[in-house]
Amino acid sequence: MERHAGLLTRPKVEMDAGLKGLVALILAIAASRSSNGWELLSFALYLLIITILLRNDLGFIKRNLASFGLVFVLPYSLGLLLSLLATRFFPGAVYTPPISVEVTFFKMAKLFFIWYIGSLYFFTTPFPEIAMVLNRLLSPLNSIGVPVTKHLNMVNFTVDQLAQSIDRFQADTMEAARNLFKDHDCSIKTRLGALADLVVGFIVDSLQTREQVQDEFEQSAIPSGRYQMRILKNDVVALFSLIIFLGVFCSAARVELLFSIL
Amino acid sequence: MNKGQDAILIILVCNAILISLLESVVPIPMPVPGVKLGLANIITIIAIAHLAFKDVLLIVFIRCLVVAVLTKGITALPFSLAGGLLSAAVMWLCYKYLVDWFSVKGVSIIGAITHNMAQLVVATIILRESVMLFYLPILLVSALVTGFITGLISESALREIDKRGIFAHVA
Numbered sequence: 001m002e003r004h005a006g007l008l009t010r011p012k013v014e015m016d017a018g019l020k021g022l023v024a025l026i027l028a029i030a031a032s033r034s035s036n037g038w039e040l041l042s043f044a045l046y047l048l049i050i051t052i053l054l055r056n057d058l059g060f061i062k063r064n065l066a067s068f069g070l071v072f073v074l075p076y077s078l079g080l081l082l083s084l085l086a087t088r089f090f091p092g093a094v095y096t097p098p099i100s101v102e103v104t105f106f107k108m109a110k111l112f113f114i115w116y117i118g119s120l121y122f123f124t125t126p127f128p129e130i131a132m133v134l135n136r137l138l139s140p141l142n143s144i145g146v147p148v149t150k151h152l153n154m155v156n157f158t159v160d161q162l163a164q165s166i167d168r169f170q171a172d173t174m175e176a177a178r179n180l181f182k183d184h185d186c187s188i189k190t191r192l193g194a195l196a197d198l199v200v201g202f203i204v205d206s207l208q209t210r211e212q213v214q215d216e217f218e219q220s221a222i223p224s225g226r227y228q229m230r231i232l233k234n235d236v237v238a239l240f241s242l243i244i245f246l247g248v249f250c251s252a253a254r255v256e257l258l259f260s261i262l
Numbered sequence: 263m264n265k266g267q268d269a270i271l272i273i274l275v276c277n278a279i280l281i282s283l284l285e286s287v288v289p290i291p292m293p294v295p296g297v298k299l300g301l302a303n304i305i306t307i308i309a310i311a312h313l314a315f316k317d318v319l320l321i322v323f324i325r326c327l328v329v330a331v332l333t334k335g336i337t338a339l340p341f342s343l344a345g346g347l348l349s350a351a352v353m354w355l356c357y358k359y360l361v362d363w364f365s366v367k368g369v370s371i372i373g374a375i376t377h378n379m380a381q382l383v384v385a386t387i388i389l390r391e392s393v394m395l396f397y398l399p400i401l402l403v404s405a406l407v408t409g410f411i412t413g414l415i416s417e418s419a420l421r422e423i424d425k426r427g428i429f430a431h432v433a
Binding site: 067071072075076078079080082083086099104107108111114115118119121122127130151154155157158159161162165166169170173174177178181189192193195196197199200202203204206207209210211213214217 | 266268269270271272273275276277279280281283284287288289301304305308320324327328330331332336337338341382385388389390391393394395396397399400411414415418419422423426428
């Protein structure tokens with residue numbers, strides 16, 4: 001949750017949210033179409049440079065690797081281990097699918113790049129700007145009864161509310177929960193009961209601010225249809241670097257082909 | 263929709279996200295790393311008990327979107343949505359129509375199982391690797407433990423909310 005702070009401050013390099021989204025989309029498509037080690041390597045280098053320029057925070061890469069690992073690598077590794085154990089102890093009794101670690105590695109690398117591009121986009125673009133782009137893109141749905149603007153406004157407002165309430169929550173409720181589990185004399189059932197009381201107290205208190213939250217929400221609309229693409233110097237640099245990268249990316253495919261011929 | 267209904271949804275989404283932070287201080291032994299307690303499920307159960315089905319889905323949808331945008335990255339959204347929406351729908355069915363069969367703890371366990379299964383199926387589809395399904399037994403055992411704990415807290419929370427009549431004004 002400490003990462004929220006980064007999202008709510010201005011990004012290091014300001015770019016147009018729509019154009020940046022388009023660049024991210026092109027990169028994600030290129031990542032999904034990469035088919036050899038050279039292409040993946042060129043991707044990794046390009047994303048590293050972008051990360052340094054946009055965030056200057058290599059911990060961001062580590063956090064993404066950890067999240068990706070928990071969602072994909074860990075279940076796959078444990079699934080693989082269990083399937084090997086099943087084959088070892090119950091030969092013929094359990095169907096195990098054919099396994100190719102190399103193919104899976106390529107798939108995971110491509111998937112990680114797509115994951116990372118999405119993550120980088122959302123972490124370096126203020127959410128209100130993303131909401132304005134989405135509102136502009138999805139606004140036709142409003143006319144067929146899907147209240148896109150209202151729901152985007154709710155998401156935007158929720159992000160604001162979280163930013164306002166997280167410090168108080170950490171100081172009060174989390175501290176109380178921490179103290180609860182420090183006491184080793186109580187049984188786990190007693191502690192869970194006390195945790196339930198804490199949670200209920202928190203919910204009750206927060207629901208009492210309902211009218212105030214409703215008033216604030218009604219005054220906090222996203223400027224409807226206000227998004228206009230504005231191309232800054234950074235956008236031109238980004239587009240230029242993307243064109244160079246795509247050139248290198250295509251060359252990487254030829255290098256791989258050359259190596260395979262040799 | 264009542265005046266203040268939007269605010270209730272926003273507050274419950276915020277609560278779900280904030281309450282899930284408590285997981286870092288609750289020392290529940292898990293058989294495998296990465297398995298979460300799913301305290302946000304408490305809010306889903308409270309919503310199921312007191313709000314309309316579409317409001318429950320909206321709360322889960324906005325929560326998944328906000329969490330994906332703020333923490334995990336937008337690529338994690340298909341997992342959160344598949345797990346969150348499917349488990350909310352199954353829990354709603356169990357809570358509303360199979361009330362004689364399931365207690366709140368039972369509903370919570372069913373929700374945790376559905377959530378884990380949906381996420382694993384989505385990961386399997388995306389990666390096109392059925393070997394991941396061998397991980398399912400571990401996730402199911404974890405879901406029993408986490409679902410029971412979350413259900414225990416939800417039951418207590420629902421009792422207290424009913425006693426205080428917090429949602430009495432919500433139609």
